[in-house]
Amino acid sequence: xxxxxxxxxxxxxxxxxxxxxxxxxxxxxxxxxxxxxxxxxxxxxxxxxxxxxxxxxxxxxxxxxxxxxxxxxxxxxxxxx
Numbered sequence: 592x593x594x595x596x597x598x599x600x601x602x603x604x605x606x607x608x609x610x611x612x613x614x615x616x617x618x619x620x621x622x623x624x625x626x627x628x629x630x631x632x633x634x635x636x637x638x639x640x641x642x643x644x645x646x647x648x649x650x651x652x653x654x655x656x657x658x659x660x661x662x663x664x665x666x667x668x669x670x671x672x
Contacts, residue, residue: 592628592633592636593636595633595636595637595640596636596640597640599636599637599641600640600643600644600648602616603640603641603644603648603650603652603654604644604648604650607650607651607652612651612652612653613652613653613655614652614653614655615654616637616654616655616656617656617657617659618637618656618657618658619658619659620634630671630672634656634658637656638656641654658672659672
């Protein structure tokens with residue numbers, strides 16, 4: 592999940608460099624039990640990237656997270672999202 596956090600920070604750095612001050616990132620939470628990745632862990636990794644961008648990198652961009660639902664999966668999983 593470190594890669595998810597790193598990519599999130601890099602995306603925010605790129606948009607910040609273009610003087611974007613507000614961004615909404617949309618993603619579908621991923622899970623892969625064989626790798627020990629949960630949907631909650633995935634979302635936490637993205638939010639950690641937001642925090643690193645704000646606190647450590649001191650970026651001026653304000654990110655918001657929009658979670659999308661994978662319609663190919665079950666209703667129960669969609670409700671969990």
